[in-house]
Every structure is written in C-alpha cells, then in structure tokens.
Amino acid sequence: MENFIYKITPSKLNGTVNVSGAKNSALRLLAASILTDRDVTLENNPNELLDVKIHVEMLEALGKNISIEEDRILIKDESFNNELVWNKRSIRNTVLIAGALFARSGYASVPLPGGCQLGDRKIDIHLDIFEKFGAKIKFETGETNDTLMLTKETELVGQDIHLPIRSTGATENSILIGSLAKGTTRIFNPHVRPEVLDLLDLVSKMGAKVEVFGQDYIQITGIGGQSTPITPIVHEVVPDNVEAITWLMMAIVNKSKMEIKNFPYAHLVVPMQFLLEGNSGISFDEASQTLSVDGKNATSFEIATGPYPGINSDMHPIFAAYGTFAMSNSVVTELRFFDRFQYLEEMAKLGANIVQDKNTITISGNIKVKSETVRATDLRGGMAVLMLLNEGTETATITEAFQIERGYNNFVTKFNALGGQLEKVFPESTKEIDVTKEALVA
Numbered sequence: 001m002e003n004f005i006y007k008i009t010p011s012k013l014n015g016t017v018n019v020s021g022a023k024n025s026a027l028r029l030l031a032a033s034i035l036t037d038r039d040v041t042l043e044n045n046p047n048e049l050l051d052v053k054i055h056v057e058m059l060e061a062l063g064k065n066i067s068i069e070e071d072r073i074l075i076k077d078e079s080f081n082n083e084l085v086w087n088k089r090s091i092r093n094t095v096l097i098a099g100a101l102f103a104r105s106g107y108a109s110v111p112l113p114g115g116c117q118l119g120d121r122k123i124d125i126h127l128d129i130f131e132k133f134g135a136k137i138k139f140e141t142g143e144t145n146d147t148l149m150l151t152k153e154t155e156l157v158g159q160d161i162h163l164p165i166r167s168t169g170a171t172e173n174s175i176l177i178g179s180l181a182k183g184t185t186r187i188f189n190p191h192v193r194p195e196v197l198d199l200l201d202l203v204s205k206m207g208a209k210v211e212v213f214g215q216d217y218i219q220i221t222g223i224g225g226q227s228t229p230i231t232p233i234v235h236e237v238v239p240d241n242v243e244a245i246t247w248l249m250m251a252i253v254n255k256s257k258m259e260i261k262n263f264p265y266a267h268l269v270v271p272m273q274f275l276l277e278g279n280s281g282i283s284f285d286e287a288s289q290t291l292s293v294d295g296k297n298a299t300s301f302e303i304a305t306g307p308y309p310g311i312n313s314d315m316h317p318i319f320a321a322y323g324t325f326a327m328s329n330s331v332v333t334e335l336r337f338f339d340r341f342q343y344l345e346e347m348a349k350l351g352a353n354i355v356q357d358k359n360t361i362t363i364s365g366n367i368k369v370k371s372e373t374v375r376a377t378d379l380r381g382g383m384a385v386l387m388l389l390n391e392g393t394e395t396a397t398i399t400e401a402f403q404i405e406r407g408y409n410n411f412v413t414k415f416n417a418l419g420g421q422l423e424k425v426f427p428e429s430t431k432e433i434d435v436t437k438e439a440l441v442a
Helices: 023-035 050-061 094-105 124-132 168-180 194-205 241-253 269-276 313-323 343-349 379-389 401-406 411-417
Strands: 005-009 014-018 040-043 065-069 072-076 107-111 135-140 147-152 160-162 184-188 209-213 217-221 233-236 257-261 282-285 290-294 302-304 330-333 354-357 360-363 396-399 421-425
Touching (some): 005 379, 023 094, 023 194, 050 065, 050 401, 094 124, 313 343, 313 379, 343 379, 396 401
Parallel strands (some): 014 257, 040 233, 160 184
Antiparallel strands (some): 005 396, 065 072, 107 147, 135 147
C-alpha cells in the first residue's frame, strides 16, 4: 500500500461540506452484493476510502465486474468464485465476505485480517454463528494471511441466534446468512444501529422479509431457494455519522462558520446532547438535512461509549480532541475497546494533558497546541491529532496518514475546500508500507 504523510498548516475553516456515505455501512453492503447475481448499484458510496478500494478489489477477485463513477458503484455478477485468493492487505470485513459466500454457495475460503490494536476483537462469535448454520470450519496458516474455510454440511435453514454481546459484525453476519436460508432466522440481542438497518434494507430488496423488534430481536424470512426478481437493485448508502460529528466538533474548536450537508441528525441524538450544551450557534434544517454551525466554545463533558443509540467507540478519540479545547476538564470512559488509547502518546506530544486510569481518561482543557510531528496510530486517532494541529501555530507533519483516509472520504479535497491547508506528500523513504499484518482499526 502507498504510504504518505500530511503536511498541515493551521487555518480557519469556513464554508460548506457534504457528508459522504458511511464507511461502516458501505463495507457491509459490498459484502452483501455477493449474495445475489443481480446487478447492485450503491449510491452515495464512499468510493475513495482506502478500505472500500480494498474491498472492491476483493469483489473483483471473486468474479464481480465493478464500474465506479463519482459516488456511485455498479456491481455486476459476471462470474462467481467462492474462494478469495488474496496476498495483499486484508480487512476485517473478510469475515462477512465468508458469511456471504457460504450462504450463497455452501463453501467459502477467505483470508483473515491481521492482529488488532483495539482489545479483544476475535472472531469467536462469528464462528459460533457459522456452526449454528451448519458450517464445518477449517483454518490454514499462510505466509501472508491465515485462511478461514467454511463448508456446508446440511441444508441452509433459518436459526435462532442468541448473541452473547451486542456485536455489530455478528449481527450483520447473521443477517447475511439468514437472508438466503430457508425459513425464519431470529437474531436475539442484536446491535441495531443505522448501518445494520441499512444492511437490512438492502437484503429486503434482494427478497428477504425483515422485521425489527427494537433491540430485542431481528426476524428474517430468508429467500431459501425461492425465485427472486431479476430487476437490478439500487440502494443509497446512509450518511457517515462519525464523519458528520467530526466536522461539527472541528468547526466548534476552530470557531468556524460551516454548513454540513447530508447530516444524519436522527442517528446522532445522544452525542449531539453533549455538543449542544453551551453551543447556541448550532441549528439543523430537517428539510435540507443541513446542520449550520457558528463555532463558539468547546464545552466540557463526561461520556461513556456504548451500543447505539449511545456514543460509538469510534467517536471516543474525536471527543478527546474536542475536550482539549474546553475550558475545564472532560472525561471519557471506554466500555467497548479497552486498549483504544494508543493515540494518547501522540496527543501528549502536541501539549495535551490527558490522564488515563484503566479505561477512563480525564482531559484537561484550554490546550495550547505544540506543532510537532506525530503519527496517525489508527483511523480515529489520526483524525484526533489532525484536529489539534489545525489549531497550532505552524506547519506540522502527520506520518502514516493513510490511516485517516481509510475512513474519511475525499478528506484532503473537502478540508482544503473549506480553506484548510493540507498537503499529501509521498516521501521516497515511506512511499510503500507493508500493512498486511498491521492492525488497521476503525
């Protein structure tokens, strides 16, 4: 993979920015396209995201023909291959690709992603789901990636899936397999969040019958070998709520006047409560789905991450960056990924005073940013240090900046259109980076 650095010069941001389709939805929808031989068109798809590009290449390796135009992607089923032969960087979404391949053909062979920096994110729950649906599981160790293989031993029929925790990925894999099973699948203790509802919407367009009973359970009546329409499927990806909240917090700390279009306010009710306190310069127009921001002062907060509709763990580092500009102390308690604190060392280089006690951090506000070279430890940690550096005093460097572009679509273009001064640089010494086994987290 190409590696690059960001050169960022502090700047005032003003103007209009459009929120792209959700990374965490797009990747699942791309996996779901494997379920059908019908043409699938995704609108508002974040096609410039690095993880999306990797997933598209994987679909092509499975025999899909891909056409991309701006934020639209057309997926055609020219041929079908249930073995994903892959020696490049893998992504965690391969475990969903495995579920989709298994559901469609009764066999799957996919590479597994490397280790993960965000605590214990093993795939044990997924393996339990595969076995529940009758899969025989086998692993093979390879030089580049380990391989997971699934073989169907019985007819694919609906099951009652009882999830031990509200896992998004496990909920999604149960949906993918259940949508092609014969009969009814019920998923108890699911993680019902916007991206999961988006996936349910897509599989219903494929012919599955879907009912959602709050956070209690999801019921899916699968296609189960029945004939389905041959008409193409068109679906619009929901807006990315983490990108949306990032632009909002960035506007507040930068004291910007900004209009954020395609803002998914309904998906952000809980985090918005903390940002609206003391920020009278925020208003939302429901008709145009546009949030207007006249940035004033960041306000302190005390939050804990949790399942939707609570505050997503992906927002934790962004809140931490926001908190460094508040007038008093703020607190973040991480209840999902207890090891999600690698970025704190980089923040400290910039003058942040953040004290960690197990899975809780206390953030001192009113920071004076030091413009130092820092590393994007992961996707959201990279955005956190970028937010600080834009409030610094001179040009600074972010290394391993590819992490940021894994989750922020067309970020440099959007940022600079607002008046930012961000340059992507490819130094010869870091032009290529081998991240096959590197932890790449959300």
